Each structure stands twice: as C-alpha cells, then as structure tokens.
Amino acid sequence: MSWVVLLLVVLPFVSAVLSLWVGHRGEVAERGIAVGAAALGFVLAVAVALPHLGDAEPLSHVFAATSAVGPPIELAFHVDQLSALMLLLAHTVAFLVQVYSLGYMAGDPRYPSYAALVSVFTGSMTLVVTADDLWALLIGWELMGACSYFLISHHWELPEARAGAVKAFLMTRTADLGLLFAIIVLGVRFDSYRISTIMGEIATGGFGRDDLWLPALLLTAAVVGKSAQFPLHTWLPDAMPGPTPISALIHAATMVAAGVFLVARAYPLFLSAPVALTTLALVAAVTMFIAAVSALFTGDLKRVLAWSTVSQLAYMFGALAVGAYEAGVLHLLAHGAFKALLFLAAGSVVHAVGTTSMSAMGGLRGKLPDTFITMTIGFGALAGVVPLVGFFTKDAVIGAVWEAAHEGHLVWPWVAWLLLVSAVVTAVLTVAYSLRAWLMVFFTPPVVEPVETPAATPERADLHESPLSMKVPLYLLTIPTVLGGLLVAYPGVAFAEVEHTLVHPTTAVLMTLLVAATAAVVYLLWRRHGGRDPWHPFVLPHPAVDRVYDVGVVRPVRLLARAVRAGDRDVIDGYADGAGATTRGLGWLLRRAQNGNVQAYLMVVVVGACAIAVAAGVAA
Amino acid sequence: MTWVQVVFVLLGLVAVGSALLVVTTRNMVHAALWLVVTLGAVAGVYLVLAAEFLAWVQVLIYVGAVVVLLLFALMLTRAPTGPQTDLDARRALPAAGVALLVAAVLVTTVVAGFSEVTLDLDQAIVGSAEMTGATVFEKWVLPFEVLSVLLLAALIGAIVLSRADTAGAEDDEDAAAGSSDTADTADSRGRGGR
C-alpha cells in the first residue's frame, strides 16, 4: 500500500513530463495523458484513502533516509484520516478540473504547459498531505507556490495576470519563511523531522502551556500567507486573472487548502500553544468579516468567489482555533466541493459571456440552464441553505464557536465571542453577497454589452451552454454539495473518534432564520432598485491593506533597489571602470615614452645607469 | 711637476677642448677635423703613458682610417660643408645636464677610488711593437683570432648592407636579370659566415 502512495505522488510529475514532451505533437495524446493521469490518480487516491477512513490505523512508511549530520531527512509517508480525506478532495477536484479543462481550454495554445502544471500542482498537494517529513512537506508546499505563480500568469500577456502572479508569489513566499523556520526550530527541539513522531511526542504531553509557542506562531504565519488570511489576504482576489479551472483548483483543493491542512496536521502543536490558537482566532475573525464585505461590493464574479474563499477559510481557521477539529476539516471538505462547483460554474458563465464582470451578465437563466442549476446549488451551499452541505458544516463551525464562547478553555472567552459575532455577521453577509451575485448573473438584465475578446465571445443572441466536458464535472460536483451533509451527521465514517457532536440544533435554527431574513431583505432591495445591483450607489474603496503594503514595503524596497543599483553603478562599477581608466592612462603615459626617438630612449638609459651607480655608491 | 706631467696636462686640455668643439661645432666637416685633433691628442696621451705601439696604431687607424671613413660618410650623405643651425636637437640643455651628471659620477668615482695611486712612469714597461707583438701572439692569440673573424663578419656585413639589391630589396629587373648573381651572393655570404 505504501508503494501506491509513492506512485500517487510520482504519477502527476511523470504525467507532467509526458505532457510537455508530447506537447503540440498530438492533441489527442496530450489530452489523453492529462486526463488519463488525473483519472488514474483519482482511482489510486480512492484506493489509498478508503481503507484509512474511519477508525483505521494510519499507514506509515519510510522509504529512505539521509544519514548525514543531524536528524535524518526521510522519504516517509503517513496516511491517516486527514490525509485520506485531503487525498480524496484533491484528486477528485483535480480530475474534474482536467476533464473540465478539455472544454474550457480547448484551442488554447498553451494547453500542454497548463496541463503539466495542473499535474504538478496536484502532485505537490499529494506530497504535502501524505509526507511524514517536514522537509518533504516543505518541498510540496513550495512547489505549489511556484505552480500557482505559473498558472496565475497563464495569460502572461495581460499585465494584471503578471502582477497578480508576482503578488501571489511574493506574499506566499514571504509567509513560507515561517514554515522554514518552524521546521528548523522543531528539528532542533525534537531531533527529528518526522511529523508523526513530533506530533506524537507533543500529544503524549511533557510540554507546558505555550512551551512551543515559537514554532506554533511560525506555522501560523505560514498558513496565514498560504491560505490568504489577514493581513496577507489580498493576493487571492488578485490571482483571478488566471484560468477559471485553476481558480477552482487553488481555492478548493490545493493551494489555500494546504494552509488549513497544515494546521490540522500539526494540531497537537497548536493545541499545546494557545497563543497561536488565539492569534489564529483573531486573524480568522478579522479576515472573515473583511473578506465578506469585500465580496459584497465587488462587481467581478470571480472576485466575489475569491473573497468568499478567503472568508470561508477564515471559518475553518476559526473552528480549528477553538478546538473544533472535525468541524474545521469538514468545512474544508465541504468548501472544496461547493467552491470547486462554483468556480467551474463561473467558468462556464465566463466561457459563454467572455468576461468576468457581473454587470455584463444577467438574464442567463434561460440561456445557460445547466450552469444555472449547478451554480444555484453552489451558491446555496455557500450561503448555508438547508439541506446543502454548507449549511451543516457552517453550523458545525458556528456551534463549536458558540460552545467555546460559553465553556471553552483553549482561547479566552472574549476571543471566542468576537469570533462568534464575526462568524454570524459574516454568515449574514455571505447570504447577501451570494444572493446578489446569483441575482446579478442570472436575473438582472445586462447593463454593459459583453466585451469582445479574441478568446471566444459569441454574439449575445447565440449565447450557448458549455460543452459536455464542462457540464459533467458540474453535475458530478453537485452530488457532494447536496449530500455532503450526511458526513456531518455521521462523522464516524471519516474520523476515528469524534468528541463533540457536530449538529447544533439551536444555532441551526437561528442561522436558518437569519439566512431567510437576509435573503428577503436583499431580494426586496434588489426589487427596489429595479432588478439591478441592490446597493448600487455604494462602492468599496480599494483595500487599505494594499496601500499599507505599498507605502510600507513596496516603496522602501524600490528605493533600496534604486540605491543598490546606484551604488553598483557609481561605486562598484567605479572601481572596475577606475581600474580600466587608470590602466589606459598609464598606458597612454608609457606610449608617450615610445615616441621612436632613440636618443630620448638613450637619455633615459644613461640617467638610469647613473642613478644605479649613485645608488650603489651611496649604499657602499 | 715634471715635464711629463706638463705634457700630459697640455695634451689633456687639447683633447678635451677639441672634443668639446667636435660636439658643439656647427660645421660637420669641422667636427670631423676637430675629431682628428682630439684623437691625435689621445695618441699623445698614449705615448706619455708608455703605450708606444698603441699610439701609432691610434694614429694609423683612427686618424688615418676612421676619420677618413667618417668624412666619406659625410660626403656620401651630401652633408653641407657650411655651418648649420639644426645640427643639435632641441634637448641640448637636458642632454648637457645628463652629460654633466655622467661626468660627475665618473670623476667622483675615479677620484674617490684612485686618488692615492701614483703612476711611476719611469718604471713603466714601454709597449713597443716587439713587446706588444709578443704579448698578442703568445698570450692573446685566441682572442686575436676571434677578433679576426669578427672583422671578417663586419666586412661582409658592411658589404651586404651597402648593396642596393640585397635583403629582399631586389628590384624586379634585378631579379629578372640575374637570379644567379643573387645566388652567388648568397653563396659567398654563406661561406663568409663560416
């Protein structure tokens, strides 16, 4: 079985190499490799994951280990319930994205590199979730960052794609330093890089409260960057110029999910360091609110979804911060399902309309019936409508926070209360922005004619539904979105032992009422504005955080760069140029002597001889 | 001061004075003639210093041959016989300084080194022709032979240099007229070299 895990990690990389090798030589072969490898990966992931769900023993295997100085670095795998769930999620989404891309990316000249990078992305995520060695995890972690950079800048001819890619790369990479330092600190402290060993030692005790605050906070920094939490949350919405399937992959299954996964994987460490949990809770409380407000006002469909991802990730961190492990992980899975569905549906809309601006959409219900049905389910799950999966998992999160606010011991009660208020407000806002986006896309008549882009923008009259390869993944994703609630009801299927109940009737009823009330208000507002943007005159200013970064980081760095450049040109080059100039000057001087007049030469010789004679005489 | 010393000082004054005229006169032919005076005075110095044979050789070779050669050179290069203003380069003053420096260094050296030594010319072995011949052909015979070879080489070199059509300078008609001539020349040159 452990060999299957290794195969599962290696397979996407092999497929990527094959993809690039085949390239444009055979379109069918190219697409066959990409989709076939993804399908095989899906099958293998199921084969690996299913036996390790529930109360099964985790699989742990070491293939090789270094024998250099210090703790060994191992090629080791550890598949427990969490890894199994993440494997299922990642490979399901990756497979569906590859299938979906057949239609979405049809005719794209850069399809080979795209498919290869998606494969590498999947392989990196597999490595992250299965690795039992911190360095292996770091490799997968960084590879994902690199892949996301390349995939966001897939349309590198667009300046915003390049800018978004660079922003994502710099922000996540800055935060990744936290992971690197955390690994070093943990390695020094435990004399091992084996995750299961370290976590086992922490779980068995022997460490006081906040003894391990340093690695815990470093890991917090890493996941804040990777999962786009405040204050590093601005890269995710700016990553939207990438192809929509990539957004689905990043938001649902790989990149940002890795942050939540890391917290879950290192959960014993976090539990032993409440300071990190408190930080996480505060970050989550701030992030979910800011992101929801941003989603409320943006006019771009994909940005709405991106902000909603940031907001929902904050829910997961909030749940993890108050000790609700299962609620957080389940919300991650549920979010993976419905966010992939939403992004793929949004991709279908974009595919048809040719733009991501919501004001150019509207009235698409009749034209895109399949997209309408699936996206409605997705938005419903996002808003938390009964009986979709989002309702159950969000309720599990809010219920856990509620309990923590009343009788929690991990974080101070006021932090839990703040988190609870923020979560409830955010839930209301989520309903509002989901409904707004849904109405604006499918009902409101369009204001702006669709922008003509060279990609594919048919006349509005012959707006067409997406091809089968795009519709099938959509419908497949509605299955977990609709039925995922069962997992919340019966968590024993996935988890070994569940301490708390995940169903909280009180909050569930309250939230349902809130959702209904909010929906009614938004609907009425929408009607009052004549079926246009419900809060038309209000616009959200540009995120202040970006301005802070601009003043605090970007400009000083630019200044420093300019200073360094000037220093290089005027000081370092000065030495080199000076050496050259001096040599040339001396050469010029010496050339003056070589004027061809032998008598002048001789005079110098005679004077020199006299000088030597005098010197010798004086010395004697 | 003995009469020998008086004669020596007079000769020395003549030599230095005429040498100064040699290097300062504006007439090239005069320079050559003043050189004769200098060399003659030096020959006299040789006599005073008991180098009799050498003095005659000096007169024969220097005054008789070298100066004549120099005059030939002046004539062959169509040197003007009248006085000229551009015989000296413009660096006359620094050159004079350098010459004075050389003189100062040398005079200081010899005075410092040999001021105690006195020549007893009465006891000196006179370098007569007999004595010189015996010395050269008994004790210096090998250098003498080497010197003869050197002279031969110089002779041939002078001939080769002064010929118009040697050393790759053959004109076309020369090359066409007699390549055998050139070959002969080269041959003889080779033999001379040996």
Added chain:
Amino acid sequence: MPLWWPLVLASLLFAIGVYAVLVRRNAVLVLMGVELMLNAVNINLVAFDAWFRDVLHGGQTLALFVIVIAAAEVGLALAIVLRVFRTHGHIEVDRLRELADRDLDPSTGSGRRELDRRGVR
C-alpha cells in the same frame, strides 16, 4: 703622476661623447660621439696598464682590440648610414621614428601604410 689624472681625462671625454650621442641629429656626428667614448675607455685601459704592469699587458692589448673593433664598427655604421640615407633621404636620427608606438588608424593611414608611403620596405 697621479693615476686619477688620465682617469679624469677619460671621464670627461666619455661625458662629452655621451653628450654628442644624445644631442647630435646627424648620424655621422653621433658616430663621432661614439668614437670619443671608445677613446675614453682606451685611455682608461692604458692608464691602468701603466699602473699594473702585468705580464699579460691586458690594458694595452685590450685597447688595441678596442681600436680594431672600433674600426669594424665604423665600417658597419657607415654602411648603415648610407643605407638609411638611400631609403629616407636623410640621416637625421630623431626623424627615424618608424618604430614609435602609434595608433593604427585606418582613416589617417596605418603605420604600415605610412611606411609604404615613405617607400620603406
């Protein structure tokens, strides 16, 4: 007679010869300077011979050799002077500057081209 008298005479003649070599423009006059220097050396040799009075008579013999070499030298120098005169039309030493280090500028003619123009081969 003190030994330094002839030695000082030789030094002065040598310095005068140096002056001639340094300052005279005409090659024949330079040669005369060389002759003066050689004679200075000879005076030295003869003076020391009178002092040492050795069996080898090295001073006088070497002076003799120097005279012979000087004769040979003058012969060769005359040949060279004639050669220079034939190729350049003059024998002014400070105008013979073909070996100076100068720019090979194609616009003004390279060094080689200038030599060609002057007929030097």
